[in-house]
Amino acid sequence: MLTVVYPYSEQPWLEKTVRHYTASPQVKKLLVVGNADRSFRIDGVEIFKTPAMSSSYVLAEVIDRVSTEYVLLVCPVAPVVPCTGSLDRLLYIASAADVGIIYADYRAYANGRAEDRHLIPYQAGSIRDDFDFGPVLLFSTEALRQAKGRTQDNEFRRAGLYDLRLKVATRYAVKHVPEVLFEVEEELKEDGTEKRERHFDYVDPVNIAVQKEMESAATNHLKRIGAYLPPIYKELDELKTSFPVELSVVIPVLNRRTTISDAIKSALSQKTDFSFNIIIVDNHSTDGTTDIVADMAARHAAVHHLVPESFSLQIGGCWNEAIHSKLCGRYAVQLDSDDLYADLDSLRKMYSFISSDDYAMVIGSYTLVDENMAIIPPGVIDHREWTDENGRNNALRINGLGAPRAFRTDLIRKIGFLNVSYGEDYAAALRISREYRIGRIYESVYLCKRWQGNTDASLPRERINRNNLFKDWVRTLEIAERQKINQANDR
DSSP states (O other): OEEEEEEOOSSTHHHHHHHHHHTSTTEEEEEEEEOOOTTOOOTTOEEEEOSOTTSHHHHHHHHHTOOSSEEEEEOSSSOEEEOTTHHHHHHHHHHHSOEEEEEEEEEEEETTEEEEEOOOOOOTTOOOTTOOOOSEEEEEHHHHHHHHTOOTTOOOSSSHHHHHHHHHHHHSEEEEEEEEEEEEEOOBOTTSOBOOOOTTGGGOGGGHHHHHHHHHHHHHHHHHTTOOOOSOOOOOOOOOSOOSSSEEEEEEESSOTTTHHHHHHHHHTOOOSSOEEEEEEEOOOOSSHHHHHHHHHHHOTTEEEEOOSOSOOOHHHHHHHHHTSTTOOSEEEEOOTTOEESSTTHHHHHHHHHHHSSOSEEEEEEEEEOTTOOEEEEEEEOOTTOOTTTHHHHTTTSSOOOSOEEEEHHHHHHHOOOSOSSSHHHHHHHHHHTTSOEEEEEEEEEEEEOOTTSTTTTOOHHHHHHHHHHHHHHHHHHHHHHHHHHHHHHO
16 A cells, blocks of 8 residues: 655665565555665665655656555655554554645654654645654655646756645645654764754755745745735825834833843934834833833933733733834834844834835844854844745745834734734734735844843744744634635636
């Protein structure tokens, strides 16, 4: 019933590993795919000498070699073995439901320790190219052949597998099995820590060609499911509301006594030819932050200290407090409580951009620094993958749109922020981009600190999974809204 496809490796573990599969009566064929040496042979194993399986062409050739009902694709070049009875279990689940892809939890071994890796469910919004399926994917061969048959957008060198799974997911269900069915030996970095997907790969200039392919595959998928939006935007209404100042710097804060003073000073130091103030929403800090903010507000007329009545607010809720305050200016600009503006002209640059064109939102670029203000890799994050033509579609593939963010207050008041502390900015940007233009500044105007107390520092896997699940949910809702727009336009 099963063809197993395993990536080639020069490592001596390969032969021993594939024997775990060929020993199963469920496996009809095992195909080793990759740039194998001519002398490489394993009895009973078919060798397909070819470049890596990332290309559409190679994957199509692999599918043509399959004569079984299902294909088990091993993704990492690492020892991946099935747990006892797991192949039978996968095939049973596959036969009980009309699914195109099945993936399962797994056990990882590294440095003599074992850890069970629990993955998250797949949903309509799980279209990011770094979705974690674990080390193994079980495909329905029928679904693969149908996907392979759609050749008009099928010529990717590096995005072939991503494109293929999106095509399968268009017509078939993708199911997560919350059971540990495989074991994998993980490769570690030289310092002994785990190798994980780099968070900023999608903005690294080294990866431009790959990312262009990924964007193309994602855009084609959105067109197939009726969620693609052409570059046609609503014009913004004329600003008629009066505001106390032109711009407000918004700083939500909770227990940041070591950094909040520097953040406020950074905002106060800005050189502008327009009026601005600073709104600090203090979310009931208990570490002395409140006293620091109150003292600075007493000494600087531009600094306003707001303490919400509610004790249930997250970062998004704090933003809502600021933008709906009578103190808020015509535009609202982000400053996190542990970050700084890059120079004395950052606000002027943001204001000049958002006030001079038909933008509902403007996003700048930032530089990653450590707690000593030294630049750390990859340095400047400028999101040059954004285009006015396709940025709002590609935004559904990537995990963020950058910082700092500036909003037209009248519009963001209507949209609002989700009351969460992760992804609230991403959700707002997706919602805005559904109808309006977003502008970009590719010069770094912001310093984003990475330090031990930072909310993004060394997150445990469970927290990463929870964050990814939430953003997939945000994308799921956004895709549904965009489909409604296109359905209404087609009537």
